[in-house]
Every structure is written in C-alpha cells, then in structure tokens.
Amino acid sequence: MQGQQRGGPPLDEDELIREAQRGDVDAFEELVRRYEQPAFRTAFLITRDATEAEDAAQEGFLRAHRALPGFKLGRPFRPWLLRIVANQALNAMKSMRRRATLAERYAAKDESASAAAVEELALESERGRALWSAIEMLREQERLVIYLHYFLSLPEREMAEVLRCRPGTVKSRLHRATRRLRDVIARHFPELTLEESP
Amino acid sequence: MTQEDRGLRALEAELERLARAISYPPSPSLAAAVRRRLEAGAPAPPPRWPLAPAPSLAAALGIIALAFALTLALSSGARETVADFFGLDRVKVFRLEEEPQGVAEEIVGTPTSLRQAQEQADFEVRLPTYPTGIGEPEEVLVQRFGERTGVVLVYERPGLAFSLLETRGSIIKGLGFEATVEPVPVGSGTGLWLQGQRVVQYLDEEGNPIQESQRVTDVNTLIWEDGELLFRLEGDLSQEEAIRIAESLR
Numbered sequence: 001m002q003g004q005q006r007g008g009p010p011l012d013e014d015e016l017i018r019e020a021q022r023g024d025v026d027a028f029e030e031l032v033r034r035y036e037q038p039a040f041r042t043a044f045l046i047t048r049d050a051t052e053a054e055d056a057a058q059e060g061f062l063r064a065h066r067a068l069p070g071f072k073l074g075r076p077f078r079p080w081l082l083r084i085v086a087n088q089a090l091n092a093m094k095s096m097r098r099r100a101t102l103a104e105r106y107a108a109k110d111e112s113a114s115a116a117a118v119e120e121l122a123l124e125s126e127r128g129r130a131l132w133s134a135i136e137m138l139r140e141q142e143r144l145v146i147y148l149h150y151f152l153s154l155p156e157r158e159m160a161e162v163l164r165c166r167p168g169t170v171k172s173r174l175h176r177a178t179r180r181l182r183d184v185i186a187r188h189f190p191e192l193t194l195e196e197s198p
Numbered sequence: 199m200t201q202e203d204r205g206l207r208a209l210e211a212e213l214e215r216l217a218r219a220i221s222y223p224p225s226p227s228l229a230a231a232v233r234r235r236l237e238a239g240a241p242a243p244p245p246r247w248p249l250a251p252a253p254s255l256a257a258a259l260g261i262i263a264l265a266f267a268l269t270l271a272l273s274s275g276a277r278e279t280v281a282d283f284f285g286l287d288r289v290k291v292f293r294l295e296e297e298p299q300g301v302a303e304e305i306v307g308t309p310t311s312l313r314q315a316q317e318q319a320d321f322e323v324r325l326p327t328y329p330t331g332i333g334e335p336e337e338v339l340v341q342r343f344g345e346r347t348g349v350v351l352v353y354e355r356p357g358l359a360f361s362l363l364e365t366r367g368s369i370i371k372g373l374g375f376e377a378t379v380e381p382v383p384v385g386s387g388t389g390l391w392l393q394g395q396r397v398v399q400y401l402d403e404e405g406n407p408i409q410e411s412q413r414v415t416d417v418n419t420l421i422w423e424d425g426e427l428l429f430r431l432e433g434d435l436s437q438e439e440a441i442r443i444a445e446s447l448r
Contacts, residue, residue, distance in 0.1 A: 025236055032229040040225040050223040061232045087416055131216050139354060140434075150213040151220065164414055165304060182209050192212075 014073050021068050028068075032061050035078060038152065039085045045147040046089035056092045060085030079154065079161035086144065086162060130189045137184045142177040149174050288368040288428040289390065289421055291379055294397065301397055301414040305361055307339025307350050315340050315349045321366055321427055323349050328446035332358070341365075343400045343411040353433075360433025360443070365400075366426055370407055372397040382420070382437060384444050389422030391437050398430075420444055 011019070011027070013034075019027035039060060044053035064084050071080060135143055141163070148159045159174075160167040185192050199207075315338045316323050326332055337352035341363075348365035373379065377394030396419075400411040419432040420440040429447070431440050 025233060028236070029229045029233045032232050036228040037225040040228070041222055044222060053223075054226045054228070057226075058228050058231055058235070061228060062235060065232075065236060125219070127212070128216050128219050131212055137356075140359070146213065150210075151217045153217075164301070169304070178206060178209060178213075181213075182205060185209070 013077055017068070017071060017073060017077060020065070021071070028065055031077070035081055036061075038078065038082060042082050042085050042147070042152060043089040043092075045151055046086060046144070047093050052092045053089065056089040057085055060088040063088065076158060076161070079158035082148075082152075082154075082158075083162045083164070090140065090144075127192060130192050131185075134181060134184045134189050134192070137188065138177065138180055141173075142180055145170075145173050145177045146181065286388070286390065286421070286423055288423055290368070290370040290401070291390070292370070292372055294372040301412055305339065305350055305352070305413065306411075307341040307348070310338055310340050312338050312351075314338075319347055319349050319364075321364070323351075323364055324447040325351070326353075326362065326443045326446050327448050328443050329358070335362075341400075341411070343367075343408040344402050346400045346402065346408065346411075348400070360431060360435055360440075362443075363428075363430040363432075365428050365430075367428065368401040368405070369421075369428065369430070370399050370401055371421075377416075380437075382441060384420070384422040384441055385424065387422060387424070389420055389441070389444065391440070392419045392421065 011030070013031075016027045016031050020031060036057065039057040040053055043056040043060070044050060047053050047056060060081070064081050067084065071077075135146060138146070145159070145163060148154045148162055154162065156170045157167050159170045163170065163173065165173060310318070312323070312334055318340050325334070332353070335351040336354045339350040339352065341348040341350060346365065346367035348363050348367060351362045351364075353360050353362075371379075371392065373392075373394070373396050377392065377396050380391045381388050382391045383389070393416075395414065395416040397412060397414050399407040399409070399413075402408050415432060417432050418435055418437075418440065419430060420435075420437070421428070421430050422444055423429070424447075429444065431444055433440070435443070
C-alpha cells in the first residue's frame with residue numbers, strides 16, 4: 001500500500017505509521033516529509049551547525065524507523081520522533097566536544113562554541129546575540145526545555161515526552177530554566193536589562 | 199506582581215522575540231535521503247532475545263535476559279544475565295519488549311551535604327579524583343527506597359557533567375531497542391558499559407524491582423562493583439573517560 005491511498009485523501013498519521021510498521025517504505029517516507037522541518041530545527045538548535053543538524057535529523061529518522069515496531073498507535077508521533085532526534089543531536093554535539101579530552105575540556109571550561117553558534121543563527125540585533133549566548137551557558141537539559149517551549153512551541157504534554165519527565169513537572173522545569181537564564185544574564189550580560197514592554 | 203515576576207515576564211517576552219527573529223538555515227529535504235538509506239539496508243534492528251512478554255519489569259525478572267551486543271553463543275534453554283556471567287552480582291540486565299512510557303528521567307533523591315550523606319550512608323562514600331582538581335560535587339542526593347540507600351554525587355559545571363551512584367543495593371536494567379551493553383575492564387574487575395535507552399530500578403532484598411525507584415535514561419553509563427558496593431557512573435563521557443574516573447575513586 002502506498003503512503004497515500006490511490007486517488008484518495010492522504011492517510012492519517014496512525015494509518016501511515018501502521019503501514020510503515022508493516023514495512024511500507026512509501027508510508028515512512030511520507031512521515032519523514034511531514035516532520036523533516038521540526039526534526040531539522042530541533043537538531044539545529046542543539047548542534048548550532050546545519051551540517052551536523054542534517055546528519056542528526058537523518059540519523060534520527062533512521063533510528064525511529066528501527067524503533068517503529070515498539071511505537072504504540074494512538075500516541076502522538078511528533079514528540080516521540082523529536083526525542084530520538086534530540087538525542088542524536090546531543091550525541092553529535094558531545095562527539096564534537098569530545099575531541100578534546102575530559103581534562104582539557106574541564107580546564108578550558110568548554111566555552112568555545114558560543115561565537116560560532118551566534119553566527120549560524122544570523123541574528124541581527126545585539127540583544128538577540130547576547131541572549132543567545134546566555135542560553136548557551138545553561139546546562140544541556142535547561143537549554144533543551146527552553147528550545148522546546150519557546151523555539152519549537154511544543155505543548156506541555158509533548159514536552160514531557162521529549163524530556164521524559166512527568167507532565168506535571170514540565171512547568172517547574174521550564175520555570176527553573178528561565179530563572180537560571182535570568183541569573184546567567186544578570187551575572188554575564190548586565191547590558192541586557194530586562195524591562196517589560198508596556 | 200513582584201519585581202522578580204516582572205523580570206521573568208520580561209525575559210519570557212525577550213525569548214519569544216528571539217524565537218521569531220531566528221533565521222534557520224533552509225530545512226533540507228530528508229525524505230529521499232532517508233529512503234535511499236533504508237533501501238540500501240540501513241543497519242538492521244538489533245536482534246531481540248527470546249524473552250517472554252513482560253508487561254511489567256517485575257514479571258520480566260522471572261526471565262533472565264541477555265545483552266545483544268555480546269557475541270557469546272548460548273545453548274538453547276540456557277539463559278544468563280550479562281552481569282552474572284561477568285561476576286557482577288548486583289546488576290540484572292534484560293531487553294525490554296516495548297518502549298517504556300511514562301517513566302521519568304530525573305534522578306530523584308533528597309539533597310544534602312556530602313558530610314550528611316556520609317553519615318546517612320551505611321558505607322564510606324568515595325569521591326573521584328580525576329580530572330585533576332575536580333573537588334567536591336555540585337550536588338549530593340541521598341536515595342532511600344525501602345531498605346536500600348544510595349548516595350548520588352552530581353558534578354555539573356562547564357566541561358564536566360556526570361552523576362555517580364554508590365550503593366550496597368542491587369539494580370536492574372531494562373534495555374531499549376537500540377541499547378547496547380559491553381563488558382569492560384575497570385580496575386582489577388569487570389564493569390558494564392551501557393549506551394542507548396534503558397530503564398533502571400533498584401531491587402529490594404528479595405530481588406523485586408522497587409517501582410518508585412524506576413527511571414529511564416539514555417546517557418552513557420558505566421557500572422561496576424568494588425567489594426560490597428555497586429557504582430553507577432552516568433554522564434557525557436566516553437568509555438575511556440568513564441573508566442578513568444571510576445579508577446580514580448578514593
């Protein structure tokens with residue numbers, strides 16, 4: 001069976017997944033097509049490198065295909081996929097960083113990626129660049145929760161799946177990450193005075 | 199609204215503006231490339247060991263499981279845990295039939311000081327001495343699940359992020375589809391190096407999983423035993439780095 005019924009409406013997501021689980025490559029290709037943008041953007045936010053992001057997103061889709069037999073129909077596909085892609089992107093970033101030894105990274109405090117990342121994002125304003133640099137100073141999981149909420153606009157229940165936390169804790173994790181970001185700004189970017197717009 | 203609340207609201211507004219301002223590179227067309235790789239035979243899914251359906255980890259405990267990464271041949275009907283085979287008495291490993299759902303990722307525990315954790319633990323807490331100058335952890339958590347006590351040392355600073363669990367207890371690990379486990383030398387003994395998605399739980403005195411201790415992770419992990427203690431090192435580390443940290447405990 002094709003990813004779309006011949007002459008009929010596009011298959012809904014559960015039908016596509018069911019067909020893909022049965023080995024229909026067309027169906028899986030359609031799933032990729034539907035989610036390649038959020039997958040790429042998720043990977044890009046984490047790796048801050050378009051090439052690494054493309055590789056991570058592609059590898060994420062391949063891993064998702066391998067894990068598809070274990071996917072329960074009826075669940076939302078997007079957060080399940082984005083979790084796999086995010087993990088690939090995080091691994092890619094760790095591999096990039098691991099080219100220095102742990103001792104070297106610890107001595108250097110691992111701050112080298114920030115300048116390149118800002119350039120990749122083509123941010124035009126000074127404030128935007130400074131804020132992005134501040135985000136980069138957060139811990140990995142804090143950055144991730146901020147990306148998922150502010151940049152990818154995922155609803156809470158989907159964030160819970162990507163983050164693998166209980167839905168009730170998403171708000172508190174987001175709140176903690178935002179407060180940490182505020183503290184980083186206060187300490188390292190005092191020029192970013194935060195004033196609420198009227 | 200307090201000044202702090204106003205400040206946070208302003209930050210949220212800034213983040214929303216930043217999100218709108220970002221100019222993403224054009225999303226590549228991935229569908230054709232993924233299809234080509236699938237048709238060219240992307241690596242096959244890991245083989246699944248002949249486990250009986252295990253809707254719960256407790257049920258799965260009745261089935262002894264194997265890690266697919268090993269090339270050991272087993273006679274039909276002979277089943278051993280990886281851990282048992284390599285002399286790890288406090289770790290059980292098996293393969294999950296389904297992806298875990300609704301399992302939290304956070305490491306739970308009561309935050310405390312290193313000194314208080316040492317007083318509460320029924321063993322001497324050891325600290326890593328590698329990398330040079332590592333000092334004390336940023337956070338210390340004490341875990342209590344029934345009779346089981348664990349101390350978790352959390353190191354989290356630029357260039358260094360890992361957690362180290364020390365316990366007299368036993369744990370069980372359920373391996374997800376793509377998780378791998380590999381025996382590795384640690385000190386004079388053997389440890390297990392795990393990658394990919396897993397579920398981990400404490401076992402009680404009777405060897406039953408303690409439900410509330412369950413958590414999922416896909417962070418690289420090294421597990422080993424030293425005398426009466428089980429150690430579990432989880433973090434953004436290569437295998438070599440993890441072993442080096444493990445061997446630096448004092």
